[in-house]
Amino acid sequence: MPTELDLERIVSELYSPLYRFAFALSRNESQASDLTQETFLILAKQQAQVRDITKIKSWLFTTLRREFLRGLRSQSTHPEVELKPEHQDQLVADSGVLKASDAATVLEALAGVDESYRIVLELFYLADLSYKEIAASLDIPIGTVMSRLSRGKEQLRTLLTKTAPPDKIIPRSN
Amino acid sequence: MNSDAAKEVLSAYRSGDRDGADPFFHEALKQMESDSELKKWFDEQHDLDRAIREKLASIEPPPDLQAKILARIRGEKVRRFALPQVWLAAAACLLVGGIAWFYSAQKQGPDRFQEFKTDALAMVSAEGGPVLDLWTSNITETQSYLREHQAPYDEWLPNRLKSMETAGCRAFVWKDYPASLTCFRLPDGMLLHLVVIHREAMGNANIPVGMKSMGDWHLMFQQKDGMLMMWATQAPMEQLKQIVVKIAVKPRLGKA
Numbered sequence: 026m027p028t029e030l031d032l033e034r035i036v037s038e039l040y041s042p043l044y045r046f047a048f049a050l051s052r053n054e055s056q057a058s059d060l061t062q063e064t065f066l067i068l069a070k071q072q073a074q075v076r077d078i079t080k081i082k083s084w085l086f087t088t089l090r091r092e093f094l095r096g097l098r099s100q101s102t103h104p105e106v107e108l109k110p111e112h113q114d115q116l117v118a119d120s121g122v123l124k125a126s127d128a129a130t131v132l133e134a135l136a137g138v139d140e141s142y143r144i145v146l147e148l149f150y151l152a153d154l155s156y157k158e159i160a161a162s163l164d165i166p167i168g169t170v171m172s173r174l175s176r177g178k179e180q181l182r183t184l185l186t187k188t189a190p191p192d193k194i195i196p197r198s199n
Numbered sequence: 200m201n202s203d204a205a206k207e208v209l210s211a212y213r214s215g216d217r218d219g220a221d222p223f224f225h226e227a228l229k230q231m232e233s234d235s236e237l238k239k240w241f242d243e244q245h246d247l248d249r250a251i252r253e254k255l256a257s258i259e260p261p262p263d264l265q266a267k268i269l270a271r272i273r274g275e276k277v278r279r280f281a282l283p284q285v286w287l288a289a290a291a292c293l294l295v296g297g298i299a300w301f302y303s304a305q306k307q308g309p310d311r312f313q314e315f316k317t318d319a320l321a322m323v324s325a326e327g328g329p330v331l332d333l334w335t336s337n338i339t340e341t342q343s344y345l346r347e348h349q350a351p352y353d354e355w356l357p358n359r360l361k362s363m364e365t366a367g368c369r370a371f372v373w374k375d376y377p378a379s380l381t382c383f384r385l386p387d388g389m390l391l392h393l394v395v396i397h398r399e400a401m402g403n404a405n406i407p408v409g410m411k412s413m414g415d416w417h418l419m420f421q422q423k424d425g426m427l428m429m430w431a432t433q434a435p436m437e438q439l440k441q442i443v444v445k446i447a448v449k450p451r452l453g454k455a
Contacts, residue, residue, distance in 0.1 A: 036265060040265050045258045059334050066268075069275045128258050131255055150255055155217070156223075171208060171211050
């Protein structure tokens with residue numbers, strides 16, 4: 026008989042990073058809240074099917090990303106309400122959720138990274154997943170995770186150098 | 200392992216005790232001892248990773264998000280507990296065709312209404328919740344969306360609903376008539392669904408008034424300004440009454 030998950034503890038530990046991940050994907054506070062709620066609700070509904078509780082964290086991030094992509098596909102049939110992340114810089118600028126402007130700078134730079142690298146970086150920085158968890162989450166080989174992380178970080182560093190004062194985010198070289 | 204290969208491996212390294220014990224990184228980490236350029240690169244990368252994580256951690260979730268999540272999870276637990284009864288009741292009603300249900304309404308061309316009720320209930324009681332076009336907590340956004348998509352909707356909602364969050368909405372067509380679904384989140388995490396369609400879509404069928412129960416679902420039908428509105432929820436019937444029956448005095452409906 027499957028063990029009932031301690032959902033309250035899981036929510037308490039993971040709702041913040043999950044929300045940040047959702048916000049990085051959607052760039053919209055309301056949508057990020059909805060995505061976070063929906064993701065935990067799916068866990069509550071499907072908890073009997075979650076066999077390995079050590080993988081709940083990566084399961085949650087994977088599920089949230091899948092829900093986000095599903096929402097994008099749904100919105101694409103209604104252009105009037107389409108909200109693609111790359112078109113939402115204004116939302117980021119206007120949102121009160123970013124208390125530190127540097128976070129907005131990082132998100133803006135992340136949005137500029139090639140998509141195939143960006144999701145790996147988001148799972149690395151926002152979900153704090155290991156290379157193995159990222160590989161499992163995206164269903165790609167570990168070697169691909171390594172190369173995408175390496176190249177993605179290079180792109181991110183370049184973009185941050187352009188958009189942020191060097192002493193704000195980029196560590197000094199000497 | 201050359202320096203470039205070591206850098207690629209170390210790009211995936213997370214500081215602290217998270218990856219320190221992973222043998223996958225041992226060779227690259229050991230190589231830093233004899234490669235000062237690699238060590239310098241690693242230190243800079245490590246500082247950049249830390250700085251980025253710190254900046255991103257400053258994004259704070261809404262203060263009530265955790266409570267909302269927990270409320271919805273508790274609502275789901277209640278729903279799951281009651282689910283077998285719901286499905287048994289729904290299956291029974293679907294199989295029997297709802298003949299006994301709203302029997303009095305069937306004397307004059309009840310088929311259209313019966314079909315609508317069955318279809319609408321099947322839509323809102325779909326496993327995992329109804330399919331929505333737009334997810335939003337903002338009622339104004341749902342109304343704008345429905346207006347833009349020429350779907351009928353309740354422009355003058357009961358006062359108690361105006362302050363509630365929505366889950367979202369959907370514009371759809373039933374038997375060539377535009378219709379809409381709006382889902383509200385009740386304070387206990389349950390959903391309240393409002394389906395709106397033109398009255399003429401029902402033909403000559405009598406529309407029953409008052410509240411009805413169907414398994415765990417509580418339904419209520421209203422007619423206003425040429426529109427038929429169906430309310431459906433699994434929340435207690437008393438709660439539905441409190442919200443819908445004691446409504447605003449000036450109901451009016453947007454045109455399709």
